[in-house]
Amino acid sequence: KNEVEQSPQNLTAQEGEFITINCSYSVGISALHWLQQHPGGGIVSLFMLSSGKKKHGRLIATINIQEKHSSLHITASHPRDSAVYICAVLGLKETSGSRLTFGEGTQLTVNP
Amino acid sequence: DAMVIQNPRYQVTQFGKPVTLSCSQTLNHNVMYWYQQKSSQAPKLLFHYYDKDFNNEADTPDNFQSRRPNTSFCFLDIRSPGLGDAAMYLCATSWGAGQPQHFGDGTRLSIL
Numbered sequence: 457k458n459e460v461e462q463s464p465q466n467l468t469a470q471e472g473e474f475i476t477i478n479c480s481y482s483v484g485i486s487a488l489h490w491l492q493q494h495p496g497g498g499i500v501s502l503f504m505l506s507s508g509k510k511k512h513g514r515l516i517a518t519i520n521i522q523e524k525h526s527s528l529h530i531t532a533s534h535p536r537d538s539a540v541y542i543c544a545v546l547g548l549k550e551t552s553g554s555r556l557t558f559g560e561g562t563q564l565t566v567n568p
Numbered sequence: 569d570a571m572v573i574q575n576p577r578y579q580v581t582q583f584g585k586p587v588t589l590s591c592s593q594t595l596n597h598n599v600m601y602w603y604q605q606k607s608s609q610a611p612k613l614l615f616h617y618y619d620k621d622f623n624n625e626a627d628t629p630d631n632f633q634s635r636r637p638n639t640s641f642c643f644l645d646i647r648s649p650g651l652g653d654a655a656m657y658l659c660a661t662s663w664g665a666g667q668p669q670h671f672g673d674g675t676r677l678s679i680l
């Protein structure tokens with residue numbers, strides 16, 4: 457079992473739909489990243505959070521530390537949101553040397 | 569403005585011919601990371617520098633080396649690339665351990 461699990465693996469939506477991507481983890485963490493990767497491209501960090509909720513434009517990320525779960529929401533989705541979304545947890549320094557452990561990613565396709 | 573810059577974006581080399589990938593940063597971050605990402609897989613940490621201290625992951629192949637001549641630059645040297653080394657190579661930086669990581673656009677390496 458992976459330490460970081462994302463669902464769904466693939467998601468297809470129509471433009472304008474509200475999208476949720478989920479991430480569950482099984483290790484102690486100091487923070488959690490949500491990352492975006494376009495085809496053939498580098499990685500863009502969307503959020504880093506360790507508690508509560510963060511919002512940036514149409515993107516919202518939440519985390520529940522007790523439940524070891526985070527969600528990434530996209531409101532009013534657009535075709536340019538099509539990308540792979542990766543959840544990555546920053547391990548505790550004493551157990552993982554503050555390494556990032558990545559989920560497998562969620563491939564999002566938004567159709568016009 | 570790009571803050572973590574990787575050159576080149578695409579690199580083709582021959583089987584067994586040494587190749588060097590470059591990463592530079594304008595953030596003055598202390599930590600620089602090299603990740604390998606194969607198709608449809610999560611990035612895998614190869615090694616990182618905390619200032620001048622080099623930290624190699626236990627399962628990083630011996631033909632992967634790194635140099636950090638100064639704060640701004642870090643190089644990934646592959647001494648004798650094999651076909652299995654074809655991948656996207658991502659550079660990232662952070663202010664310190666446990667801090668948000670900023671990724672470059674990556675270098676896609678092909679082996680002929």
